[in-house]
Amino acid sequence: MHCLHLLRCPVCHAHLEHEGATLRCARSHTFDIAREGYVNLLRKKQAGDTKEMVQARRSFLERGFYQPLADTLNTLVSAYLREHASPINVLDAGCGEGYYLGRLQQSLSQQEQLCLLGLDVAKDAIRMAAKRYPCASFVVANLKERLVIADESIHVLLNIFAPRNPAEFARVMMPAGRLIVVIPGAEHMAQLRSTLPLLQIEENKQQHIVEQFAPYFTLLEAVPVSYELDLKREEVQQLVMMTPNYWHLSDEARRAMSTIQSLRTQVAFICLAFQKSVEG
Ligand SMILES: [Zn+2]
Numbered sequence: 001m002h003c004l005h006l007l008r009c010p011v012c013h014a015h016l017e018h019e020g021a022t023l024r025c026a027r028s029h030t031f032d033i034a035r036e037g038y039v040n041l042l043r044k045k046q047a048g049d050t051k052e053m054v055q056a057r058r059s060f061l062e063r064g065f066y067q068p069l070a071d072t073l074n075t076l077v078s079a080y081l082r083e084h085a086s087p088i089n090v091l092d093a094g095c096g097e098g099y100y101l102g103r104l105q106q107s108l109s110q111q112e113q114l115c116l117l118g119l120d121v122a123k124d125a126i127r128m129a130a131k132r133y134p135c136a137s138f139v140v141a142n143l144k145e146r147l148v149i150a151d152e153s154i155h156v157l158l159n160i161f162a163p164r165n166p167a168e169f170a171r172v173m174m175p176a177g178r179l180i181v182v183i184p185g186a187e188h189m190a191q192l193r194s195t196l197p198l199l200q201i202e203e204n205k206q207q208h209i210v211e212q213f214a215p216y217f218t219l220l221e222a223v224p225v226s227y228e229l230d231l232k233r234e235e236v237q238q239l240v241m242m243t244p245n246y247w248h249l250s251d252e253a254r255r256a257m258s259t260i261q262s263l264r265t266q267v268a269f270i271c272l273a274f275q276k277s278v279e280g
Contacts (some may be wrong), residue, residue: 007041009029010146014054015028016031028086038127042140046121049124050246052246053122054096055250056242071107073103073180075179076271081156088111088115088156089154091155093147093165094163095138095158096125098125098129098130098138100119101118102132119140138157153174154172158178160182161183161243167216176278179276184268184273185269188267192239192240213226219277222270222272223270224270225268229267231263232263236260240257242279
């Protein structure tokens, strides 16, 4: 594991050391390193995205549909890194099958001493990520509990359509570290929403999130990314199945989805860049 120095035991929070094909802390809590190179630091099994959801997401993202979002994230991270010396530690909290860390790694290939670490509760997602992006490190972990990450060790924390844990994000980040939270904009999938009974986007989501992070983080900028996509039926299905809509789809909605030949829809994201507050 490249980023082992950033990891902590999920049970006692001590350092972890390599011992054969395991990671082990001083109190002998032991975690197997999988063949693909990732490690599972869940204390007990948690439900995450299913294999079907993860595969839909990989197929959809591989077609480059969200590349403008990835490019925007890379620009925000690069701007931050220009002001900071190496080594740089980047954590993607809720990394899924690793797409955004993979794009970031490509864009930062000149950067020396770069540690890219992805956490996700979905083992299927982490397995796929570890196979595809061997230059990064991936860990199955619960974002809602104490994070398996050392105090003040992370320079850049990405949180892209994923669960948020403001107090823990603040604990693991370096002073003046950069947090980038991506949320859907109000117009995200608008045409698709008018065609299918999908989950609604929370009103005032941006304001709600800024307030949620306010005890620890100051908002620096909100960068909107918005454009249209022309999707074929299969791609529409992938877009729906890769989101929490997967859990809420009625038979009626599935039938309606299967009749769509093609669709032009808006996608809209807001990248919220925060700086850790000094007193945080
Ligand atoms: Zn331990």
